[in-house]
Amino acid sequence: MSEQQQAQTEKLAHQLLQRAAPSRTVYEDLIIVPVFAIVAALILGGLVMLATNVSLEAIGKSYVALIYGSVGSLGAWSETLTAATPLVLAGLGVAMGFRAGFFNIGAEGQVLMGGMAAVIAGFSFAGLPIYIHLPLALMAGILVGGFYAGIAGWLRAATGAHEVISTIMLNLISYRLVDYLLKVPFIQKSGRSDPISNAVLDSAQLPRLLDWIDPNLRVHGGLIIMLLAVWFCYWLLFKTTIGFEFRASGENADAARFAGMRSGLIVVLVMALAGALAGLAGANQVLGVLERASPGFSAGIGFNAISVALLGRSHPIGVLIAGLLFGALEAGGRQMQVDAGVSLDLIGIVQSLIIAFIAAPLLVRAVFPWGFRGKAASRKE
Amino acid sequence: MDFKRLAKPALLAGMMVLGSAASALAFTACQVTDTGGIDDNGFNQTAWKGVTDAMAEHGIEGRFLESQAATDYEPNINSLLGGCDIIITVGFLMGDATAAAAQANPDQKFSIVDYAYDPTIPNVLGQVFATDQAAFLAGYLAAGMTKSGTVGTFGGINIPPVTVFMDGFAWGVDYYNQQKGTSVTVLGWDPDTKEGLFTNNFESLDDGRTFAQNLYDEGADIVLPVAGPVGLGSAALADELGTDNLKIIGVDADQYLTNPEKQGVYLTSILKQMDATVKSAIEAAMDGTFAGGLEVGTLENAGVGLAPYHDMDSAVPAELKSEIETIKQQIIDGTISVGM
Numbered sequence: 001m002s003e004q005q006q007a008q009t010e011k012l013a014h015q016l017l018q019r020a021a022p023s024r025t026v027y028e029d030l031i032i033v034p035v036f037a038i039v040a041a042l043i044l045g046g047l048v049m050l051a052t053n054v055s056l057e058a059i060g061k062s063y064v065a066l067i068y069g070s071v072g073s074l075g076a077w078s079e080t081l082t083a084a085t086p087l088v089l090a091g092l093g094v095a096m097g098f099r100a101g102f103f104n105i106g107a108e109g110q111v112l113m114g115g116m117a118a119v120i121a122g123f124s125f126a127g128l129p130i131y132i133h134l135p136l137a138l139m140a141g142i143l144v145g146g147f148y149a150g151i152a153g154w155l156r157a158a159t160g161a162h163e164v165i166s167t168i169m170l171n172l173i174s175y176r177l178v179d180y181l182l183k184v185p186f187i188q189k190s191g192r193s194d195p196i197s198n199a200v201l202d203s204a205q206l207p208r209l210l211d212w213i214d215p216n217l218r219v220h221g222g223l224i225i226m227l228l229a230v231w232f233c234y235w236l237l238f239k240t241t242i243g244f245e246f247r248a249s250g251e252n253a254d255a256a257r258f259a260g261m262r263s264g265l266i267v268v269l270v271m272a273l274a275g276a277l278a279g280l281a282g283a284n285q286v287l288g289v290l291e292r293a294s295p296g297f298s299a300g301i302g303f304n305a306i307s308v309a310l311l312g313r314s315h316p317i318g319v320l321i322a323g324l325l326f327g328a329l330e331a332g333g334r335q336m337q338v339d340a341g342v343s344l345d346l347i348g349i350v351q352s353l354i355i356a357f358i359a360a361p362l363l364v365r366a367v368f369p370w371g372f373r374g375k376a377a378s379r380k381e
Numbered sequence: 382m383d384f385k386r387l388a389k390p391a392l393l394a395g396m397m398v399l400g401s402a403a404s405a406l407a408f409t410a411c412q413v414t415d416t417g418g419i420d421d422n423g424f425n426q427t428a429w430k431g432v433t434d435a436m437a438e439h440g441i442e443g444r445f446l447e448s449q450a451a452t453d454y455e456p457n458i459n460s461l462l463g464g465c466d467i468i469i470t471v472g473f474l475m476g477d478a479t480a481a482a483a484q485a486n487p488d489q490k491f492s493i494v495d496y497a498y499d500p501t502i503p504n505v506l507g508q509v510f511a512t513d514q515a516a517f518l519a520g521y522l523a524a525g526m527t528k529s530g531t532v533g534t535f536g537g538i539n540i541p542p543v544t545v546f547m548d549g550f551a552w553g554v555d556y557y558n559q560q561k562g563t564s565v566t567v568l569g570w571d572p573d574t575k576e577g578l579f580t581n582n583f584e585s586l587d588d589g590r591t592f593a594q595n596l597y598d599e600g601a602d603i604v605l606p607v608a609g610p611v612g613l614g615s616a617a618l619a620d621e622l623g624t625d626n627l628k629i630i631g632v633d634a635d636q637y638l639t640n641p642e643k644q645g646v647y648l649t650s651i652l653k654q655m656d657a658t659v660k661s662a663i664e665a666a667m668d669g670t671f672a673g674g675l676e677v678g679t680l681e682n683a684g685v686g687l688a689p690y691h692d693m694d695s696a697v698p699a700e701l702k703s704e705i706e707t708i709k710q711q712i713i714d715g716t717i718s719v720g721m
Contacts, residue, residue, distance in 0.1 A: 299452040
């Protein structure tokens with residue numbers, strides 16, 4: 001046995017051991033590094049705020065507000081979960097694409113199209129009971145979102161058009177399509193000349209979960225749908241043949257094709273699934289939060305979903321955690337404005353720093369060289 | 382582990398919060414801005430000035446929350462509930478969210494800029510403005526000042542508080558044409574069909590530049606952008622082209638003062654004195670006279686008006702100035718009825 005081979009065998013044995021019993025390295029990666037990432041981001045964010053003449057007292061107040069506003073009260077939890085729900089849903093969609101090797105930039109457009117379909121189904125069909133009307137409206141969002149993303153999948157499978165380009169273009173088309181649809185007489189709210197839709201009927205609204213405690217608690221039934229979607233994606237990816245095919249195509253598309261997997265079908269399926277999840281995120285927003293559609297109601301959810309998917313390393317549970325972090329930052333950021341009067345732009349910088357540091361474990365290890373024994377664990381699941 | 386190191390700043394921050402709680406007894410006025418931001422040199426900034434004026438005069442506390450998107454309206458209003466004596470929402474688009482919050486929280490006082498509820502809500506004071514009266518004067522002025530015989534306007538979103546500017550402007554130009562037998566044309570808005578140019582946002586300075594450029598290319602030498610900070614992009618273009626080629630009419634605030642870097646480009650501004658109405662709503666809430674309903678700003682009560690000409694003063698003929706003064710009086714006494 002040559003020396004090289006021996007080294008390889010040892011490496012393999014080490015990897016196998018690690019899988020059997022997660023070492024300190026894994027623990028560091030999952031818990032300590034994120035904690036230090038947040039500390040580093042808060043320090044750097046504080047320095048940025050100091051540089052723009054925010055007083056030390058206001059900085060301290062704003063960080064307390066960030067925590068209080070995200071997890072410090074029932075209302076804060078409600079806001080965090082409300083903000084996280086669509087991000088997790090759309091993030092799952094993007095993550096499914098990543099798993100199969102597709103870079104789906106189109107979640108924003110899919111959120112918009114799914115949301116529009118859900119709104120139209122939600123204000124039409126008066127008189128239906130909620131147990132028919134609500135699923136119908138949700139299904140409209142899922143189908144239209146899936147169809148819209150399926151276009152990009154089909155273009156890839158049939159013509160080889162790269163999905164990054166086609167999904168970006170579909171985003172641009174969706175913006176103007178929504179502007180147009182919101183001016184169509186049967187969609188536009190009567191008596192208004194600006195683009196805004198009719199309100200979703202009560203029978204199609206996602207019920208609020210905690211309004212019996214306080215009518216201002218906004219957390220709604222979408223949360224349950226989101227948790228189901230996380231479970232579904234996990235099951236699909238890791239427990240089914242189609243999920244195996246997704247992952248195999250993502251690891252090595254050629255090998256998957258030679259193994260007899262139908263790559264064209266997988267492209268279309270995975271994009272449709274991604275779009276369905278993003279469409280569900282859009283439906284969740286209009287049926288649970290906004291009650292109507294107006295231009296730009298997606299509010300960047302589709303783009304944040306890309307960060308959520310990457311931060312969650314395209315694992316359904318990771319996406320859930322990353323989505324909750326984004327939601328917490330959104331809810332906490334609002335409280336920072338209220339309590340400390342810090343400008344929204346600075347809050348955006350602090351939020352981005354936190355996310356950037358968490359996404360860059362190697363950077364954190366470089367900033368805090370002490371306390372980390374092992375090297376960075378493998379990035380791949 | 383490093384918990385000690387972590388605990389220290391947290392403790393420090395905790396003490397700071399306790400310190401701030403002591404001052405929470407003061408009357409607090411809170412504001413939720415529309416998209417565009419609190420520093421937009423116009424709409425939101427003018428409304429916020431009402432709060433800062435009240436802070437300076439009465440020693441109250443003021444807070445604001447900026448909305449980044451329509452999705453922020455409801456959570457922004459919600460997160461101010463409980464801590465504020467009065468919540469002022471700024472903008473027509475917040476009408477639905479404000480009504481919902483007001484009905485869910487009947488003890489909380491609200492005031493909204495640019496929205497009139499019908500029927501009124503007992504805990505909401507709507508502040509609306511007869512902006513077309515002031516815009517009429519601006520239209521007359523623009524028609525008298527144009528050299529190319531073409532003036533232009535564009536809006537942010539096709540909603541009444543925006544189009545009321547454009548209506549008044551177009552009617553003012555029409556009135557000038559009637560009086561003088563001229564044929565000055567208005568690009569960008571037709572008050573009869575209610576169709577015109579809209580950027581569909583209140584944020585993009587690039588749009589402000591592009592729309593003004595398009596109007597300029599079509600021959601307009603005076604442009605009225607009614608889109609909050611979007612108009613700052615138009616002002617930047619006018620600054621580059623030179624005021625001989627393109628002049629801008631400001632909106633909401635006297636933009637000669639709020640946009641000092643580009644102040645030379647403003648012929649005048651159509652003032653909408655939201656600062657005054659916001660302040661009076663706060664004062665009403667303070668002295669207990671607050672009541673839901675409607676407050677209308679007009680030329681007569683100086684709720685709307687035309688800003689001074691500033692640097693352009695020498696360029697505006699004295700005759701035109703006096704005609705505008707006359708028309709202003711005629712609108713106030715009803716001899717001229719704007720838009721009827």
